[in-house]
Amino acid sequence: MPEMQTLIGQVTRLIFSGKADSFRIFEVQIKGANKREIVTGEWQRARVGANIEAAGTWEKRKGKDEIQFKARSILEIVPTSADSILSWLEGGAVKGIGKVSAKKLVACFGAGLLEILDQHPERIVEAGIGKKQREKIIEGWKIASATRIIMQFLREVGIGPERSNAVWRQFKDHPAIAGQPAVLVARLRNNPYRLIRVRGIGFSLADQAAGKLGIRADADYRVDAGIEHTLQTRTEDGHVWTPEPTLLGLCKELLGVSQEKIVARIQVMQEAQQIATELGAPNRFASVRLSRMEISLAAKIRSLSGPAPKKTMRFPAGFVPDPTQIEALNQISDRKLAILAGGPGMGKTTLLKTCAQSAVASGMRVALCAPTGRAAKRMNEATGMEAKTIHRLLEMKRGGLAERNRDNPIEADWIIVDEVSMLDMELAWKLFDAIPARARVLLVGDPDQLPSVGPGQVLADLIACGKVTVARLSKIFRQQAGSGIPVMATQVIQGVVPNLDPDSSDCPFVDAECIGEESEEATAVVVRRIVQESEKLGSRMQALAPMRNGPLGTLKLNQALREAFNPDAGQPHRGRFRLGDWVIQTRNNYDLDVYNGDLGTVVAIEEGDEQAVVVDFEDRVVRYEDNEDLRDLDHAYCLTIHKSQGGQFPGVAMVATTAHFVMLKRNLLYTGMTRAEKHLLLISTKRALQIACKKSGIEKRDTLLAQRIGG
Numbered sequence: 001m002p003e004m005q006t007l008i009g010q011v012t013r014l015i016f017s018g019k020a021d022s023f024r025i026f027e028v029q030i031k032g033a034n035k036r037e038i039v040t041g042e043w044q045r046a047r048v049g050a051n052i053e054a055a056g057t058w059e060k061r062k063g064k065d066e067i068q069f070k071a072r073s074i075l076e077i078v079p080t081s082a083d084s085i086l087s088w089l090e091g092g093a094v095k096g097i098g099k100v101s102a103k104k105l106v107a108c109f110g111a112g113l114l115e116i117l118d119q120h121p122e123r124i125v126e127a128g129i130g131k132k133q134r135e136k137i138i139e140g141w142k143i144a145s146a147t148r149i150i151m152q153f154l155r156e157v158g159i160g161p162e163r164s165n166a167v168w169r170q171f172k173d174h175p176a177i178a179g180q181p182a183v184l185v186a187r188l189r190n191n192p193y194r195l196i197r198v199r200g201i202g203f204s205l206a207d208q209a210a211g212k213l214g215i216r217a218d219a220d221y222r223v224d225a226g227i228e229h230t231l232q233t234r235t236e237d238g239h240v241w242t243p244e245p246t247l248l249g250l251c252k253e254l255l256g257v258s259q260e261k262i263v264a265r266i267q268v269m270q271e272a273q274q275i276a277t278e279l280g281a282p283n284r285f286a287s288v289r290l291s292r293m294e295i296s297l298a299a300k301i302r303s304l305s306g307p308a309p310k311k312t313m314r315f316p317a318g319f320v321p322d323p324t325q326i327e328a329l330n331q332i333s334d335r336k337l338a339i340l341a342g343g344p345g346m347g348k349t350t351l352l353k354t355c356a357q358s359a360v361a362s363g364m365r366v367a368l369c370a371p372t373g374r375a376a377k378r379m380n381e382a383t384g385m386e387a388k389t390i391h392r393l394l395e396m397k398r399g400g401l402a403e404r405n406r407d408n409p410i411e412a413d414w415i416i417v418d419e420v421s422m423l424d425m426e427l428a429w430k431l432f433d434a435i436p437a438r439a440r441v442l443l444v445g446d447p448d449q450l451p452s453v454g455p456g457q458v459l460a461d462l463i464a465c466g467k468v469t470v471a472r473l474s475k476i477f478r479q480q481a482g483s484g485i486p487v488m489a490t491q492v493i494q495g496v497v498p499n500l501d502p503d504s505s506d507c508p509f510v511d512a513e514c515i516g517e518e519s520e521e522a523t524a525v526v527v528r529r530i531v532q533e534s535e536k537l538g539s540r541m542q543a544l545a546p547m548r549n550g551p552l553g554t555l556k557l558n559q560a561l562r563e564a565f566n567p568d569a570g571q572p573h574r575g576r577f578r579l580g581d582w583v584i585q586t587r588n589n590y591d592l593d594v595y596n597g598d599l600g601t602v603v604a605i606e607e608g609d610e611q612a613v614v615v616d617f618e619d620r621v622v623r624y625e626d627n628e629d630l631r632d633l634d635h636a637y638c639l640t641i642h643k644s645q646g647g648q649f650p651g652v653a654m655v656a657t658t659a660h661f662v663m664l665k666r667n668l669l670y671t672g673m674t675r676a677e678k679h680l681l682l683i684s685t686k687r688a689l690q691i692a693c694k695k696s697g698i699e700k701r702d703t704l705l706a707q708r709i710g711g
């Protein structure tokens with residue numbers, strides 16, 4: 001990779017401004033040299049006259065001999081005259097100060113404004129700034145000042161300065177930092193591996209920084225950081241535990257130090273209780289947090305695994321249950337904890353509703369919940385009763401702390417949870433921790449769906465442990481529109497290539513071989529077909545694909561579908577987002593109360609003092625003011641199948657071709673197909689389906705939950 005360089009100068013000309021994004025090309029008069037250079041980069045509020053400091057690399061211009069500067073970050077240098085301070089602030093340099101307040105502040109304090117902000121921020125009221133906004137400006141100024149200090153440090157150690165805001169957010173509330181950026185920089189200088197916790201930095205960049213600071217390859221805290229990072233990477237693959245040989249092998253490869261050194265450090269970390277150990281053949285290691293959760297979850301499940309007084313359940317009036325459904329309800333009726341398992345259209349929702357309504361009729365307090373907002377909404381529609389996301393039921397607050405826990409349990413006698421295949425170790429632990437000892441629990445789910453995104457395989461482990469009653473449904477009943485979908489999906493999960501009919505009314509097949517599945521034109525052809533099909537259906541189809549890359553990967557399709565469904569018609573925009581965009585949250589954000597997988601529509605782009613992208617997530621409206629928060633928002637026109645878990649849509653267009661070879665597995669296709677309620681457009685090839693149907697996709701995750709419950 002070319003070395004990061006710094007360029008300082010004044011913008012003399014704007015050459016190109018991306019309409020729908022913040023990409024800009026402009027000319028800069030280089031400071032102290034009689035020459036001008038072309039700079040490219042992301043800079044929403046680029047303007048002539050701004051003094052900038054850009055960090056990036058030199059690259060050759062396309063088709064020319066000249067070079068230009070590709071900036072990874074552009075920072076306006078803090079100006080000194082009143083006029084330049086005004087345009088600097090008007091450009092949005094400090095969060096909380098927009099055009100109106102910038103004018104008021106500069107009119108009142110002139111060139112002395114920045115000193116006032118630094119030394120006597122309380123005085124800004126003299127400029128006619130209200131109390132609420134004053135707080136925002138003071139906070140914005142603190143962040144801007146801190147970010148500058150951190151940026152200098154990151155540059156020095158070769159990390160893109162664009163991460164400075166994330167670094168500050170990660171550490172600012174740490175008691176040892178107490179809001180002082182200089183203290184943070186000193187600590188990072190001492191141990192740059194603290195940076196591995198910052199999103200977007202990770203081990204390799206922190207390691208590079210350490211190299212620049214002269215830290216030795218066999219320094220203890222480098223090896224410790226490598227061990228911690230390796231365990232973390234394994235949890236990202238879904239495992240809770242890592243066997244010793246795997247841990248040693250991965251650490252050796254990552255760190256390039258001797259095995260003895262790694263073994264010695266593992267021992268030290270273990271004694272200091274920085275990592276958890278499970279002795280056996282082989283020994284296993286995990287993060288202390290996950291290991292504690294597993295132990296506590298297993299104990300709670302064991303305590304709930306006994307019998308309960310038999311409950312009489314009544315099916316809804318007019319419903320004629322199948323004997324298998326009667327049997328399933330029977331199994332559930334006298335258990336404290338039970339699982340209702342079944343595939344699509346087998347009557348899970350009908351039985352869940354029967355349980356919930358019978359319980360309410362007998363005076364029980366019922367709490368319905370699901371891991372995602374969409375699944376909770378479906379529960380609510382099916383039962384006519386209130387259903388919440390698990391996060392909301394647990395009243396989660398900043399940092400993911402739940403108000404509901406063993407000391408303040410959920411106030412309900414029967415807790416019914418849907419879509420439990422999505423429960424990971426952490427969420428399951430938090431949920432069960434808050435379940436009162438006398439309550440009943442019904443877990444409803446489809447064990448053939450992909451496992452949770454987070455670590456653990458809670459549903460599979462609860463089924464495997466042998467201590468929890470599992471009522472299984474096996475017959476498909478759905479008869480209305482979309483009834484072919486459960487049949488097709490069930491064939492796929494059983495390894496049978498389904499009948500592919502281009503003229504099917506609810507599951508039409510598009511042969512991707514005919515459109516040149518790997519050609520660049522494939523994207524356009526597929527998009528046209530999805531648009532046509534959406535028009536027929538009367539609502540936008542949700543596109544799904546196994547992978548991000550390639551002509552039929554989510555990246556290309558997402559952009560192309562966005563242009564088709566929400567083209568640039570001059571509507572307001574900020575950064576990557578336009579008014580009307582269909583978007584997905586890609587990480588839990590407890591501060592904004594929005595969670596990984598939540599889908600919504602951009603309903604406003606607010607300008608002025610309080611800039612924000614406003615998203616309607618159906619059950620609530622969220623304002624994104626901070627760019628760092630906006631990083632977790634993405635367009636959602638085409639999702640990976642993994643991301644679509646727990647969501648259902650009237651129409652789904654699923655792409656799966658041989659270009660997605662490595663991902664083609666039964667449970668992946670099955671999960672994608674079962675996201676469709678009424679209409680499934682399958683864009684695939686016979687060969688791709690044959691490949692997928694050969695591989696079950698079930699990969700055992702390394703967990704000890706089943707053993708712990710069973711033992």
Ligand SMILES: Nc1ncnc2c1ncn2[C@@H]1O[C@H](COP(=O)(O)OP(=O)(O)OP(=O)(O)O)[C@@H](O)[C@H]1O
Nearest residue numbers: 320321322343344345346347348349350477478479
């Ligand atoms: N015994 C039955 N007789 C007739 N229809 C039934 C019977 N059981 C369920 N159904 C119907 O089958 C359809 C699917 O049932 P339900 O929605 O309960 O299944 P599900 O397992 O929750 O499906 P999915 O997971 O796909 O949402 C519904 O329309 C339901 O009314």
